[in-house]
Amino acid sequence: MAKIKQLCTLDAQLDEYLRRIEALFASHADSGMFGSLPGAGPKLAPRLLSEIGSDRSLYDDAQGLQCIAGTAPVSYQSGKIAKVQMRRSCNRNLRHTMHMLADKSREKCTWASIYYDELRKRGKSHAQALRSLGQRWLKIMWKM
Numbered sequence: 001m002a003k004i005k006q007l008c009t010l011d012a013q014l015d016e017y018l019r020r021i022e023a024l025f026a027s028h029a030d031s032g033m034f035g036s037l038p039g040a041g042p043k044l045a046p047r048l049l050s051e052i053g054s055d056r057s058l059y060d061d062a063q064g065l066q067c068i069a070g071t072a073p074v075s076y077q078s079g080k081i082a083k084v085q086m087r088r089s090c091n092r093n094l095r096h097t098m099h100m101l102a103d104k105s106r107e108k109c110t111w112a113s114i115y116y117d118e119l120r121k122r123g124k125s126h127a128q129a130l131r132s133l134g135q136r137w138l139k140i141m142w143k144m
Contacts, residue, residue: 021046030054033144037137038112039104044097051094052141062142070095071135086131098134099127105137112137 025031025046034045052065059065066072070090076083105112112133119129 025049028054033141037101037105037141038108039101039106041104044101044104047097048101048141051091051097059142062139065142066135066138068094069098069134069138071098071131071138095134098138099130101137102130102133105133 022042025035028049030049031045034040034049037045037048040048059068063072067087068091070087070092072087073084074087076085102112102116106116107113115136116129116133119132120126124132
């Protein structure tokens with residue numbers, strides 16, 4: 001019985017947090033931009049805004065934002081060996097958010113779906129294709 005009361009209290013608190021997040025997001029000047037992204041929806045759009053922020057001076061160019069988000073690949077070269085690998089040092093919350101946005105945008109946006117399918121045909125894994133699509137979305141967001 002005590003566990004049920006705790007879960008009911010927790011559920012009420014989560015509902016209150018969700019209402020507050022929705023109200024804060026709706027009152028923000030950039031909510032329209034982030035809310036208009038295909039696939040962002042009521043949960044991803046506020047998360048994107050909170051991770052990227054509204055201070056435009058933080059990122060000099062789109063590549064800076066992409067590096068922080070972890071979608072930009074890292075080149076490695078030593079002697080005759082040259083590799084490209086996933087960026088490990090980044091904002092992991094933003095990388096995960098971009099991964100989810102890229103995945104959701106495939107359902108809502110035709111070019112995103114075509115781009116993803118082309119990458120998969122070229123032999124990219126699902127995760128690599130989503131990172132590449134996220135890379136494109138970040139460039140678009142930076143321009144916006």
